[in-house]
Amino acid sequence: MHKYENISVPVIRRLPRYYRFLGELLQKDVTRISSRELSDKMGLTASQIRQDLNCFGGFGQQGYGYSVRGLYDQIGKILGLDHNYSAILIGAGNLGKAVATHMSFEKRGFQLIGIFDSDKSKEGTLIRGIPVTDIEELESFCSQNKTDAAILCVPKTSTPQLAERLYQLGIRNFWNFSHYDISNMYDDIIVENVHLNDSLMILCYRISDANDVPEA
Amino acid sequence: MHKYENISVPVIRRLPRYYRFLGELLQKDVTRISSRELSDKMGLTASQIRQDLNCFGGFGQQGYGYSVRGLYDQIGKILGLDHNYSAILIGAGNLGKAVATHMSFEKRGFQLIGIFDSDKSKEGTLIRGIPVTDIEELESFCSQNKTDAAILCVPKTSTPQLAERLYQLGIRNFWNFSHYDISNMYDDIIVENVHLNDSLMILCYRISDANDVPEA
DNA sequence: TAGATTGTTAATCGATTAACAATC
DNA sequence: TAGATTGTTAATCGATTAACAATC
Numbered sequence: 001m002h003k004y005e006n007i008s009v010p011v012i013r014r015l016p017r018y019y020r021f022l023g024e025l026l027q028k029d030v031t032r033i034s035s036r037e038l039s040d041k042m043g044l045t046a047s048q049i050r051q052d053l054n055c056f057g058g059f060g061q062q063g064y065g066y067s068v069r070g071l072y073d074q075i076g077k078i079l080g081l082d083h084n085y086s087a088i089l090i091g092a093g094n095l096g097k098a099v100a101t102h103m104s105f106e107k108r109g110f111q112l113i114g115i116f117d118s119d120k121s122k123e124g125t126l127i128r129g130i131p132v133t134d135i136e137e138l139e140s141f142c143s144q145n146k147t148d149a150a151i152l153c154v155p156k157t158s159t160p161q162l163a164e165r166l167y168q169l170g171i172r173n174f175w176n177f178s179h180y181d182i183s184n185m186y187d188d189i190i191v192e193n194v195h196l197n198d199s200l201m202i203l204c205y206r207i208s209d210a211n212d213v214p215e216a
Numbered sequence: 217m218h219k220y221e222n223i224s225v226p227v228i229r230r231l232p233r234y235y236r237f238l239g240e241l242l243q244k245d246v247t248r249i250s251s252r253e254l255s256d257k258m259g260l261t262a263s264q265i266r267q268d269l270n271c272f273g274g275f276g277q278q279g280y281g282y283s284v285r286g287l288y289d290q291i292g293k294i295l296g297l298d299h300n301y302s303a304i305l306i307g308a309g310n311l312g313k314a315v316a317t318h319m320s321f322e323k324r325g326f327q328l329i330g331i332f333d334s335d336k337s338k339e340g341t342l343i344r345g346i347p348v349t350d351i352e353e354l355e356s357f358c359s360q361n362k363t364d365a366a367i368l369c370v371p372k373t374s375t376p377q378l379a380e381r382l383y384q385l386g387i388r389n390f391w392n393f394s395h396y397d398i399s400n401m402y403d404d405i406i407v408e409n410v411h412l413n414d415s416l417m418i419l420c421y422r423i424s425d426a427n428d429v430p431e432a
Numbered sequence: 433t434a435g436a437t438t439g440t441t442a443a444t445c446g447a448t449t450a451a452c453a454a455t456c
Numbered sequence: 457t458a459g460a461t462t463g464t465t466a467a468t469c470g471a472t473t474a475a476c477a478a479t480c
Contacts, residue, residue, distance in 0.1 A: 012421055016414035034437060043400045047473050054439060062438040063480040079417050080424030098314035108413060109420035173423050184259045190426060192419035197324060198232035201295050203408035204325035205228055207389050208296030210406060250461060263449050270463060278462040279456040
């Protein structure tokens with residue numbers, strides 16, 4: 001399946017959205033769809049959909065369109081959702097707890113195998129059935145458990161040191177909720193950022209832009 | 217200040233990141249920086265930084281560079297962070313609670329004025345000093361309090377009806393954490409999505425893409 | 433077969449990068 | 457003044473859209 005060469009970032013970022021819409025069609029028992037119909041629903045052009053899909057192969061059929069089920073499964077495979085990457089979560093505060101309980105890791109190619117926090121009073125607490133472990137045990141845990149990715153839900157200030165520590169333990173893949181930018185710390189890591197502050201500021205800009213009076 | 221015409225989406229999406237980096241420089245008491253130095257730190261080109269900033273005005277000085285403080289303040293103004301938009305949060309589950317407690321709304325141009333949930337047992341619980349209110353009181357609350365934006369932290373299934381209800385109450389701005397896509401429901405709304413599932417799937421793709429053996 | 437819709441090439445559009453004159 | 461770095465125009469690159477022949 002993988003690896004696909006030369007797929008542009010914009011294309012990849014659209015894949016989960018296709019997957020989501022196809023999943024909804026599937027639930028509504030829609031069996032086939034044309035690029036035209038899908039483009040109407042999603043608010044983009046039919047051309048773009050066909051271009052995007054054809055980066056990975058010809059999934060459609062002339063005169064018919066695409067099989068919803070078939071396309072859904074294909075995109076799932078392309079995204080690699082059939083994997084089972086092991087992930088640990090660092091930071092069992094409000095955000096970490098929410099991420100741990102809220103996400104269907106298994107449906108997205110991951111498995112949550114450990115939760116760590118520096119607050120010893122949280123030790124042993126169960127979140128999603130997983131006991132919170134003292135961060136001091138990180139090294140021993142990682143030496144005993146193959147760890148593919150780390151989810152960072154820690155404060156900005158402790159992020160660089162933590163990232164360094166995880167890097168030393170061989171972890172190269174990060175889902176980063178911290179407000180600190182670790183993307184440029186090493187050049188052999190993969191970082192997917194969730195910058196909630198950035199997102200909220202962009203909303204603020206867009207509201208301001210829509211509401212404020214134009215200059216004379 | 218606002219409104220800026222014809223600013224492209226990629227430029228806007230980079231602004232919060234500039235703001236973040238400048239904030240860090242400020243904390244380190246750096247007073248001036250050139251586009252070149254900033255580009256090194258951020259991992260983009262000096263040309264792009266100068267192009268981006270010049271969409272809004274000439275903030276630099278030839279032969280000198282940019283004043284960190286000045287640029288930071290300017291970008292804050294451009295983003296509209298000096299606003300005080302009122303926002304309500306719907307859904308006081310793990311995610312809603314995390315968002316409510318975790319975000320510095322005031323620093324991002326917002327003020328959280330209400331929290332709603334359909335679970336009556338949560339009524340009255342304080343989150344960030346704000347009592348959780350029964351969702352049935354939404355209409356009366358909104359008629360008494362000017363509400364600029366809604367933060368959606370509810371399950372996928374209840375999202376479309378809720379969005380409809382909020383739209384009827386005159387709310388046009390949404391920060392959407394739900395896995396349901398409300399962007400296309402109306403054409404006069406502003407929606408900033410936080411699709412955690414999408415983000416996790418993209419991480420999955422990127423790990424798969426980096427690890428899997430290339431086809432022969 | 434005729435109609436529909438894909439896969440794919442070509443044209444357009446927009447964003448990024450390079451270059452350099454202006455100027456602090 | 458000389459050196460540095462911006463603001464801005466021009467060149468390049470990449471992504472999106474349009475068009476249409478292939479084909480189910």
